[in-house]
Amino acid sequence: MSEILTKSTARNIFYGGSAFFFAIFVALTAQSHFYIVNKSTDQAHLTEAVERGKRIWERNACFDCHTIYGEGARFAPEVGDVFKRWGGEKDPAGAKQLIKDWMKAQPTGVAGRRQMPNFHLSEAQLSDLAEFLAWASRTDTQGWPPQKAK
Numbered sequence: 001m002s003e004i005l006t007k008s009t010a011r012n013i014f015y016g017g018s019a020f021f022f023a024i025f026v027a028l029t030a031q032s033h034f035y036i037v038n039k040s041t042d043q044a045h046l047t048e049a050v051e052r053g054k055r056i057w058e059r060n061a062c063f064d065c066h067t068i069y070g071e072g073a074r075f076a077p078e079v080g081d082v083f084k085r086w087g088g089e090k091d092p093a094g095a096k097q098l099i100k101d102w103m104k105a106q107p108t109g110v111a112g113r114r115q116m117p118n119f120h121l122s123e124a125q126l127s128d129l130a131e132f133l134a135w136a137s138r139t140d141t142q143g144w145p146p147q148k149a150k
């Protein structure tokens with residue numbers, strides 16, 4: 001009886017298959033990077049204020065309670081789109097002011113609602129944070145996360 005699948009054929013299929021799928025993996029990774037950098041990110045408005053705002057977001061660990069683009073904890077609302085939800089497309093200055101006022105008004109102490117701490121940020125830090133959240137809302141996440149904040 002002749003062997004159909006010899007050892008060397010099996011080895012060749014293994015190496016050939018691995019190389020083939022590794023090449024696909026590399027190509028898809030490159031495509032994702034290209035897409036993120038050139039298409040989904042608002043590069044034109046990636047200002048230093050936005051960068052500082054992101055650092056404030058990180059340093060104060062807002063993601064311990066919030067998600068942004070679905071990443072983080074699920075104790076508090078998604079904030080990747082809060083700028084849009086608060087009318088930023090029609091009135092950018094108004095929405096930024098709302099974000100600053102919101103930060104200053106915490107904790108609200110409203111019974112039955114989850115509370116957010118006050119971070120005692122300066123006016124300049126609040127502005128940077130608002131710039132960051134405004135910029136973040138313009139990232140094309142292709143509808144992610146699927147469940148919208150209520």
Ligand code: HEC
Pocket residue numbers: 056057060061062063064065066075076077078079082085099102108113114115116117119129149
């Ligand atoms: C200890 C948990 C906690 C942390 C940390 C926290 N938040 Fe919150 N945040 C909340 C809760 C709870 C709410 C919802 C409160 C409510 O609706 O009354 C909220 C609401 C918000 C909202 C309004 C969102 C909406 O859609 O209504 C914004 C904006 C926000 N937080 C920004 C931030 C920023 C920026 C930071 C970091 C500097 C931060 N939060 C850190 C708990 C937290």
